[in-house]
Amino acid sequence: MLRRIHSLPGLIAAVVVSILALTGAVLAVNPALERAGSSIPPTGEVSVADLAQRVVAHFPGVERIVRKASGTIVVYYFDAEVPGAAVVDPRTGVQIAPFAPSAVTRWVTDLHRSFLMGDAGRAAAGTGAFAMLVLTVSGATMLATRLGGWRRLFGRVRGTGSQRLHAQFGRIAALALLLTALTGSYMSLTTFGIISDGMDAEPAFPSAVNGGAPMAVGDLGALRAIDVADLRELGFPYPGDLTDAYALTTAQGAGYIDPATGEMLSYLPNGFARRVYETIFMLHTGEGLWWLGLALGLAALTVPLMTATGVMIWWKRRQAMPRIKANARAATADTVILVGSEGNSTWGFAKALHDALTGAGHRVHTAPMNRLAGGYRNAERMLILTATYGDGAAPSSAKQFLARLQDVRAAQALPVAVLGFGDGRFPRFCQFAKDVEAALAAKGWPQLYPLHTIDRQSAQEFSRWSAEIGALIGVDLAIAHTPPPPRTVSLRLAERVDYGAEVQAPTAVLRFVLAQDRPAGFGRRLLGDRLPRFEAGDLVGILPPDNPVPRFYSLATSAHDGVLEICVRKHPGGLCSGFLHALKPGDRIDAFVRPNPEFRPAAGAAPVVLIGAGTGIGPLAGFIRRNGERRPMHLYFGARDPQSDFLYEAELTKWLADRRLTRLNTAFSRATDQAYVQDRIAADAEALRSLITHGAQIMVCGGRQMAQGLAKVLEEVLMPLGLDLVTLKAQGRYVEDVY
Structure with a gap:
């Protein structure tokens, strides 16, 4: 809402x-500008009488004197029946400049x-x-x-x-x-x-003016008692009219003064409403401030x-959302579909389900999980389709769901079925869908169908689940939905550097450019066509041959470098890693970029602690490469053997020399001391605590097992500071990209 x-x-x-x-x-x-061009005497130095006397001496035909909020004194006068206006010095009454408001x-x-x-x-x-x-x-x-x-x-x-x-x-x-x-x-x-x-009321014009010979304006007692800083406007009597009076407006109120006696004949102080208006006018315009x-x-x-x-933002969100036709209002729907999605692929499945149920005569309301309502008046069931983001977290369109669920009354509970989407290769496969299922059960929502999970957007699994849901509600649902392939660009392998063969961990740094005939070396901006926009830490999706499911790799460069660089280890039986390792310079691949804005160094100059193992050094190297401001960056890197798989060794040496990298601490499991990156963190605990107290951000990239072991060590490091990883994560000072 x-x-x-x-x-x-x-x-x-x-x-x-x-x-x-x-x-x-x-x-x-x-x-x-007005303040800069004004002469403003100290408070108490010049009275309104002094100012008026000096002005009259230089402008005999003066009609009125106005003090603007900036302090500028403007005199309006007639010279031989010709009107004029001038900015004057209140100390002398001498003209500083003609007053001519800009037409612009x-x-x-x-x-x-x-x-x-x-x-x-x-x-x-x-x-x-x-x-x-x-x-x-x-x-x-x-x-x-x-x-x-x-x-x-x-x-x-x-x-x-x-x-x-x-x-x-x-x-x-x-x-x-x-x-x-x-x-x-x-x-x-x-x-x-x-x-x-x-301004609803004004001071009454005096019915009886003395009518005697007017005094010199500088001798009028009522004006002598008022400092020029309080003046708003002084209007002079009409020349020769002994029944006219001076009209005075100040910061405190307004009144009329007898020209012959100098007495205040009538006066109306500003009410509360006027004082409020003048204050708000000053705050809105800055006049006076x-x-x-x-x-x-x-x-x-x-x-x-x-x-x-x-x-x-609105346009990207709108373009990413599927066009769902015949989307019934929440209050009239008999079936509610809620969607949790990060990259919007889950919406495609939800739309296919929505269209099939609508075609079967149902009134279906489909919305993000964040829009869970307090009640659905006519709904008979709820279907929740949700992906999991990162390490078991809620995707963007479902981040508020669990909190909203707590506010839903038990009487509003519906029979519900949860369908989770994820990648079975990850330990916390469909974890958010499991959390949703558990939260619904804890709130007493009846189960329409047990939790079902779909691995890597399997169209067959979705079709089976849909048919079973259809059988439960008496509808024949034969849904064949295949996610559309992402829009890709063709890239050409420009360079590769191989590591790790001696320790049975073949790893390659692969550098790609657009597949075009123009030459483009590393670090050079491509001419003509450009790479997609991306930053180090974003993900590149690569489609292996004859397989529609992309594999994602963290990027070690940004588009500004003119090259797309990834670090890939060859896994036994790995379809995509085997394909990439078989590439030779000049070979081509199809790929697309997926932003990963959660994994970025925070803005500012605070230190950054980079911790990576194996190919996890890829995006960390990208952050160091772009560290032109030379903010403190400390890298902890773990690998097997310094002679075989010390990834980016030459670049790290160069970056240490030009201070883009502040400090390098390595750990090699097959070296003499057989150390892991967690060991280096534990040994460096005191230095890390010092960095953290100075606002350091910790960024971790690598295998999940390494990250889990590292988290235990970091909790011990943080304990003396009264901190923990949960707190640092909430502050954006501990971020992970693990696989």
Whole structure:
């Protein structure tokens, strides 16, 4: 719900909010410019009487004196019946410069306040301010929820490039945008009289002015008691009219002064509503607080950037989602299908199931697991199709499911069947589906069908499960769904470096370029066609011959390097690893890139501890290669033999020399000391604790068995600090890419 609230106003109001923000940013510069061009005496040095006397001496035809919020004094006068305006020095009354408001500024102001469309435009601007308020509050709430609470609002942001930029801009500018949106909404309400601006009443014009000879303006007692810093406007009597009076407006109120006696004839102090309005006007415009104006202007510049990244996020999400036709409303559906997916492949199976059930006459509601409702009025059953992300975690469209489940009342429970998707080669195969099944059972949801799992998107297994579900509900479901093959690019092997043959662990570093005739060496940007966008730590999916199921390998380069590099060990009977090891320079493969934004060095200059074994060094080498800022990076690397499978030895030596790598600690299981990477971590515990207290992030890549043993050692390292891996994971300071 929160995402829908955030997305809908953002898409509808994107143009309106961006115009408001950009014009606001332009106008925010004016207070600072005015302040820079003003002469402002210290408080108590110049009274309004002093100022008026000095102005009269230089501008005999003065009509009124205005003090702007920036402190600028503007005199409006007539010279031989010709009106004029000048900025003056309050200490002398001498003109500093003619006052001529910029036509551009007036146009931008009108565009900001009304879109050049009068009252209709003012209403649109007010609506835009309210939309900005909704976007700011909902966006901050979503980010806090995503990061694990408000206290972690400024923790590490994960996701795609557009998601990270959107979140970073948002949290940097959140307070300023909240202030701008609140004050802008208030001012719009005052424009239309919905909230009073405090100007409902004015001081009564005096019925009896003395009518005697006017005193010199500098001798008027009422003006001598007021400091120029409190002045808003002083209007002079009409020349020769002895019944007219001075009209004075100050920060405290307004009144009329007798020209002959200098007495205040009538006075109306500002009420609460007026004081509130003036404060909010100052906060919104920065007039009177030029530094705040600049800060708000800078914050406003993030709005178009957030609009652009927000549209990109929405578009990618929309494109990734399948088009589900005849999707019944949750309240009217007899069958509910909930989907947990990370790469959207599970949605394809869900759509096939949805279409088959709809074709059989059922009313089916299909939605992400994150949208689990508190109740489904007419539903008779629920089918949950979910993948597992990483090491047993929830995929992105199901991260809120277990928490939402706790809020569902027992009376709303439905017969449910859970279908898990995963890769049977991993120890925690379909773990999230198992967790969902257990949570449903704990809440007392009846089981429609026992948990079933599907290995590597098997179309045959899905067809069998669907037929069994159909038999339970009295429908013949013959579903043949084969996931569409991913869009691939053709790559040519440009170079390979082989290791490990002597220790029966053949490993190769393979470097690919686009399959084209143009020459492209390592480190050179390709001309013409480009590699897909990727960063070190992302995954490349490779389709082995005559097999539709891709195998994934961590990338050791980024697209900026002009080459796609992976590190592959040949496994006995391994279909894809055997295929890759058989490649010769010039041979071609079909591949695609899958982003892995969870496995990235955190932004900033804090140290990074890289721990890898075997081919796990691949993405870690990529992080070091891109460490142009020379932030501290400490690598712990484990292999078998330094003479046989010391992967990237030459590169690591070079990176140590140019300080992209701060420290290298190796462990070889078949060397004299027979050490493993866990042993090096335990021996280096004190140094690691020092790095962690300085904000270090730990990144682990390698086999699952190594990662499990490493986790035990790291828990012991962290114990004296009062920390554990769960805490570091929540902070984004412990990340794994294990297989």
